[in-house]
Amino acid sequence: MKALTWQGRDKVGIENVPDPKIINRSDAIIKVTSTAICGSDLHLYGGRVPSLLKGDILGHEFMGEVMEVGRDVKNLKLGDKVVVPFNIACGKCYFCEKKMFSACDNSNPNPAIPMLGTGQATSALFGYTHMCGGYAGGQAEYVRVPYADVGPLIVPNDIDDEKVLFLSDIFPTGFMAAENCNIQPGDSVAVWGAGPVGQFAIRSAFMLGAGRVFAIDRFPERLALAEEAGAETINYEDEDVYERLQYETGGQGPDSCIDAVGMEAHGHGIDALMDDAKAMLRVQPDRAHALRQAIRCVRKAGTVSVPGVYIGMIDKFNFGMAFNKGVNFAMGQTHTHNYLKPLLERIQNGEIDPSVVISHRLTLDEAPAGYKMFQEKSHDCTKIVMHLN
Numbered sequence: 001m002k003a004l005t006w007q008g009r010d011k012v013g014i015e016n017v018p019d020p021k022i023i024n025r026s027d028a029i030i031k032v033t034s035t036a037i038c039g040s041d042l043h044l045y046g047g048r049v050p051s052l053l054k055g056d057i058l059g060h061e062f063m064g065e066v067m068e069v070g071r072d073v074k075n076l077k078l079g080d081k082v083v084v085p086f087n088i089a090c091g092k093c094y095f096c097e098k099k100m101f102s103a104c105d106n107s108n109p110n111p112a113i114p115m116l117g118t119g120q121a122t123s124a125l126f127g128y129t130h131m132c133g134g135y136a137g138g139q140a141e142y143v144r145v146p147y148a149d150v151g152p153l154i155v156p157n158d159i160d161d162e163k164v165l166f167l168s169d170i171f172p173t174g175f176m177a178a179e180n181c182n183i184q185p186g187d188s189v190a191v192w193g194a195g196p197v198g199q200f201a202i203r204s205a206f207m208l209g210a211g212r213v214f215a216i217d218r219f220p221e222r223l224a225l226a227e228e229a230g231a232e233t234i235n236y237e238d239e240d241v242y243e244r245l246q247y248e249t250g251g252q253g254p255d256s257c258i259d260a261v262g263m264e265a266h267g268h269g270i271d272a273l274m275d276d277a278k279a280m281l282r283v284q285p286d287r288a289h290a291l292r293q294a295i296r297c298v299r300k301a302g303t304v305s306v307p308g309v310y311i312g313m314i315d316k317f318n319f320g321m322a323f324n325k326g327v328n329f330a331m332g333q334t335h336t337h338n339y340l341k342p343l344l345e346r347i348q349n350g351e352i353d354p355s356v357v358i359s360h361r362l363t364l365d366e367a368p369a370g371y372k373m374f375q376e377k378s379h380d381c382t383k384i385v386m387h388l389n
Contacts, residue, residue, distance in 0.1 A: 003057045003140030004367045009047035010375070012058065012368050020136065020144035025072040028148035030084065033389045034161040035062040035138045037367070037374050038169060039195050040309045043263060044128070045371050049311055051113055051131040060086035060126040061168040062138025063161060064388075066152075075149045082152035084145055085336035086169040088124040088135065091150035095123075102333035107147065108133045117312075123333070138168075139367060141388060153340040162355040162385060163347055166200070171354050172339035174200025174260070177307035178208050180330035181256035186211035190245055190254040190297060191231070192290040194222035196357045196383045197307055198260035202231045203352055205258075214254065216241055216290075218266070221380040225357065236268070245297045253299035261290040262308025288314045295322050306331035357383040364388055 003017045020029055038061050043049050045058075063083040066076050076082065088108075089101040096104050104123035108114070111121030113131040124146075127137015136143060145152060155164050174197050181189060189205045191198050194217035205213050206229065215226035216234045223233040234244050245254055263286040294304050295318065304327055322329075346352055359382040362370050370384040 001141040002364060003136070004059065004364065005054075006044060006052055006056050006058055007054055010045060012045060012371050014365055014368065015055070017057065017140070020142050022068060022070050023144065024146060025070040026147050026149065027070045028066055028073055028076055028145045028152065029068040030062075030064040030082065030143045030145055030152070031067045032062050032064040032138055032141060032143060033081075033387065034064070034165050035059050035140075035364075035386050035388070036165060036168075037061075037139075037370055037384045037386075039197065039374075040128075040262070042371070042375050043309060043311070045375060048263070049129050049131075051129045053130065056127070056129070056134075057136040057140050058127045059137035059139030060128055061165065061170065062126075062143065063155075063165050063168060064143070067142070069148060073148045076152060076154070080152075080154050081157050082154055083164050083167045083340065084126070084138065084143070084152050085167075085172075085340065086126055087333055087336055088126065088133065088146055089150055089337060090147050096150075099335060099338055101335045101337040110134060125333075139364065139386065141364070151337065153344065155344065159348075160355070161387070162358060163353065164344065165385065166196075166354040166357070167340055167343055169334070169336065170196045170357075171200050171343055172336045173197050173307050173334040174202075175204040175339055175343060176334045177201045177258050177260065177305045178204035178210075180305040181205070181258065181303045183208045183210050183256065185209045187255040188212045188214070188249055189256045189258065190214040190216060190294070191258045191260055192216045192294055193259070193261035193308065194219070194226045194231075194233075195260065198222075198258075199225055199229065199357050199382075200354070201258050201260050201307065202226055202229050206230060207346070207351060212248075214245060214248065219377055221359070221382055225382060228356070241293060242297050249299070253297055253302065255299055256303040256305060257294035257298040258305045259291045259294050259308045262306075263287060263310045286310050286312050286314050288317065292316070292318065295325075295327060298325070298327060301326040301328070303328040303330060307334070358385050360384045362386050
């Protein structure tokens with residue numbers, strides 16, 4: 001089959017690789033019909049995440065048709081149309097039973113690698129390094145899906161892929177980020193990053209009752225998309241974010257701040273310059289300017305929610321500021337499984353059309369050019385989907 005593989009820093013390519021096979025009795029084989037490039041895929045593309053090897057198949061946002069199931073799979077049958085969550089969960093461990101699926105104890109066959117940094121094993125992810133299990137990703141013609149009775153969501157055949165594809169990751173991620181803010185009716189929410197996750201965080205904040213949402217970015221096409229959702233926009237290259245948010249909230253600060261940027265934030269100021277230098281020298285992978293700014297801007301006793309991906313240690317982190325303000329933090333990989341059915345219902349009810357974030361539709365063969373475009377933020381690119389059928 002054809003698959004997109006990592007070939008080195010800032011280089012991916014289409015290769016012919018062996019078709020996946022059923023390994024465990026709980027596996028399924030999915031024929032991919034649609035897949036997408038995620039912002040966190042760009043961290044891999046740039047070689048910023050350890051334990052990624054040449055030839056690894058990328059991609060964690062995908063959906064398709066069930067082609068084969070292991071003998072223990074009861075919830076799926078051949079021909080089912082399914083969306084697959086990006087994280088892999090066994091459904092039976094302590095964390096899965098408590099609905100904390102992204103903390104699954106059993107899905108990662110390489111627990112020793114993440115334990116070096118986190119102290120505990122992380123759950124496995126599709127197409128996201130050997131630290132996260134080494135599973136082949138979904139930017140391919142076929143994928144092996146472990147624990148197939150636990151993850152995939154069957155969706156109606158008559159619903160377009162583009163409306164449900166993002167249930168695999170970015171829609172639940174944006175929704176959980178907003179849910180973590182414990183939004184009360186009329187609350188103000190500031191969202192750093194108006195990329196795909198930020199767009200869903202904005203829309204989710206409104207769905208959960210926010211009165212005002214501020215979108216912070218520098219790309220006009222992203223800010224325009226945020227405005228379409230009702231957000232008030234701030235271009236951080238044109239004005240001071242802290243001063244604007246103070247003005248808009250009467251000197252109090254937003255009730256909640258969401259860092260939807262993560263480890264590759266851009267910005268101004270000495271901390272951003274130092275982050276850039278350390279990232280260039282490969283001594284610190286994370287550039288945390290957006291997170292620092294969110295902590296400064298949020299109101300006292302407010303919440304900072306972090307769906308953006310971070311992978312290492314961060315310096316110049318003013319924890320004293322957070323402590324003295326009484327800031328609440330909520331963060332982590334999304335418990336995607338919890339949101340699949342509820343968010344599918346919101347799509348079917350017409351509350352949201354996730355396809356609005358798509359700017360480019362490509363074939364799998366065009367994926368390498370898509371990565372370069374998305375990385376460079378050229379051609380007004382906001383989100384790339386590849387259709388394989």
